[in-house]
Amino acid sequence: MSPALPVTLNDVLSQVVERYPSHELSFITSSTHNSSIKVKTFSSFNQYVRNLARAMLEWQKPAGSVIVIYLIEHEDNMAAIWACLIAGYVPCLQPALSAQQAHKDGHVAHIKNLFSSANWLTTEAGAEQLNSIDGLGVHLLSDLKTSSSNYNVPADWVARNVQLDDDAIVFLTSGSTGFSKAVVHTHRVGLDHVAGSLEMHMAPLLFGTSQIHVHASAILSDPLRYLRLIDEKCINITFSPGFFIAKLTRDLEKRSDLIGTFDLSSLKCICTGGEAVLSTTAQSFVAVLKNLARDPSKVSFIISSGFGMTETCAGCIYEPIDLATTELKHEFLDLGRPIRGCEMRIVSPEDSKTVRADGESGELQVRGPMLFVRYYNNTEATSSSFVEGGWYRTGDVGIIENGVMRLSGRIKDTIIVHGVSYGIPELEFHLQTVEGVTHSFLAAAPYRADGQETEGFIIFYSPTFDLNGEHASTNLFATHCAIRDISVKMITLSPQFIIPIPINQMEKSTLGKLSRARLVSLFKQSELAKHIARAEELLSEARGASFVNPSTETEKALAKIYAMIFNLEEHDVSASDNFFDMGSTSIDVIRLKREGEAHFGLPEISVIQILKHPVLSSLANYVNSLLSKGIQAEEYDPIVPLQLTGNKTPLFFVHPGGGDVLIYINLAKYFQNERPFYALRSRGFEPGHSVFTSVDEMATCYAAAVKRTQPTGPYALAGYSFGGVVAFEIAKRFEAMGDEVRFIGVVDTGPHLVDHTFKVDWTYCVLTLCLFLDIVTKDVADDLAPSLRPLSRKEQIEVIWKRSPPGRLLELQLTSDKLDHWVDIAYSILGCAKDYDPSGSAAALDIFVSFERKDDWPTNGLKPWDAFSREQATYTVVPGLHHNILDFDHIPQFQKVFRTRFEARGL
Structure with missing residues (x-):
């Protein structure tokens, strides 16, 4: 028995x-x-x-x-x-x-x-x-x-x-x-x-199964760890959300150095959920696993996509698919069949009870013992969630064909970006405040274009101004910029489309509500094409008002490069275009450098000069000076303008221990049309420039540069890692001069940078720098340290070079000599840190604590900031680990948290 x-x-x-x-x-x-x-x-x-x-x-x-x-x-x-x-x-x-x-x-x-x-x-x-x-x-x-x-x-x-x-x-x-x-x-x-x-x-x-539970940040910071765990622990079943499958595929599909590295023969099934998985992404994922597996013939390529929600105890509909043998017929993986005891049906959204025929789209409903019993202390919400017969209204639009369900849209008020749900009502509330938007005549609706990996959204609104009026183009341009800025700040994503619709054509229901479903339907049926065309015409006119045709051969060549990077037509690029305002990333800067050097036959176009000359005509003048005079040492200026739009108090961010500021490019974009964003870069990168010898020398130099840029306060200063201490020192100098410093942001560092007994170690510097540059992982850095120390500098660089991803080295335009020089700068900065003793105080400090220190920050070196802040210092946890807080995966949430403290200081 x-x-x-x-x-x-x-x-x-x-x-x-x-x-x-x-x-x-x-x-x-x-x-x-x-x-x-x-x-x-x-x-x-x-x-x-x-x-x-x-x-x-x-x-x-x-x-x-x-x-x-x-x-x-x-x-x-x-x-x-x-x-x-x-x-x-x-x-x-x-x-x-x-x-x-x-x-x-x-x-x-x-x-x-x-x-x-x-x-x-x-x-x-x-x-x-x-x-x-x-x-x-x-x-x-x-x-x-x-x-x-x-x-x-x-x-x-x-x-x-x-x-x-x-x-x-x-x-x-x-x-x-x-x-x-x-x-x-x-x-x-x-x-x-x-x-x-x-x-x-x-x-x-219930089956006595041993389990490994891994915190998401431990995998996101090192995706290879996912495969190592499968290999080392003989994992049979794993759960990977859809966005992680896409990320893992992107990160690993070009890693030819890892072919045949992992034993994946234990893997039987990969469960996934959170958001729909593109069939093409799933197939690419399988191709990556085949490449990386030691013996692909022994690997199971079954992915089990599923549907579920909180109210259904999560997954209740599944479809295990063997991607090695199954032909995928739809854009997204099918979600499958209900588990034992669960029933599903598709009904008309109009009455929520008329069952739709096989293959027809409609509202998905489920019933069975897995359903929740009630909403706590909310009988109204409980009763409205069910229809006759005990069917639960999921709020999703689905299709059931031959007993297999797939989703085709959403009724619910959410937008899902990389598996994270964002509330539409909250977004709409803030967008209603934009000048140019008619109150209560704006709707945000989820939308996923063909082939798009994650969900996006469209903004429909009625403008307060006449689209055929005298200033329509400038008004529309300003309104759309504001809508994009708010969207990016709130949900990390810009709308795919912003569609202005005259108020007399924006239909509301008898209850006074806009129907998102109807608006999306009209969009898909091209019924809004005339409004989209009119908006494009007006926006083109607005851009044309400030458009300057590239005139010189250098400007034309750069316009061609700009167009290639941003996928534009060459004739759409103006000589007045700013590289950063066009949405560039740190990798785009490297691409511009590489393409420019190749086209003009220059041995070097300095990244820092690209950062300082982002406007096409200005960069053209700089390139012309190189072509006529050759590369010459220029006077050192630590200020690097990463974003110059907006009229609020500027923000100055001091470099981390590596000395460079490329890490801040993605952060600066979140302040477009709000406030200028400047970065402070260390001395020593350019030919003829000596390195700093103390934090005092550095802070004095930076304070003078900030003063030249912004003569009077209030000032807003911040710094990541080592830069946090320098920001504190700059603030002290300003306060001594009688200036107000309203914000001092210290990102994940304590006031005591390095123990004085610590031996300044070149090996430590090279591995730390490579970790921050994403050339090596934390595990690789830890493993390499003991074997590197006995080697010469040249030999250490050679070992790391062989272990580094070629694609990443190309992206960074690194050579072994450049890396060696960069380590020298980091080494000098570490020496400054070692000799530094904090003293004095500043008005108020805002400390941002990395997720890895969330539980022990009072004892791990951050709490001592209390002694250097005249007001109570604040401590706020931000996502990510110390070395990747400002990475692509964490920067959207970081900027939200950072902005909250920034605004709390009245800036």
């Missing part, structure tokens, strides 16, 4: 510990300082969480109380969930809180009201985020762990016996249409279809 299946979630843990006590749960944290894997057996994990549960009873909360779990690491979240269940409480996982103070406070107050209580379990850093809300019962995980050490309860201890229909766990919705709703699941929850907490943890427990 087979053993009985567990009845409640509590039974799951008891049963698997009895059957598989020595099987393991493994965890890789967000910190790169410790790349080891933390392991607990099922038995030790069980004892740990039951002791935590016993300690929870000291809180003296009534049985069934909701405990909001606000933790970061997977192990902590997992342990807290189980401890709550065993203690008779109901866990509710809280994702990262908003960096916007008002939104964060509103959400926390909403949760407090929703649960009619305020029980939070969090870390010290989380508690600091919550301290602006009164009346919360905040419990620290560190205190709970300390208390639990006093207990050693039996391996099957529970605080109370639960029933099948008792509330078990609560999940918060994304809150995209307002504040989050709380989805309640009971102990009846099925364990074969639940994502995150359950699908990749509790369900595998």
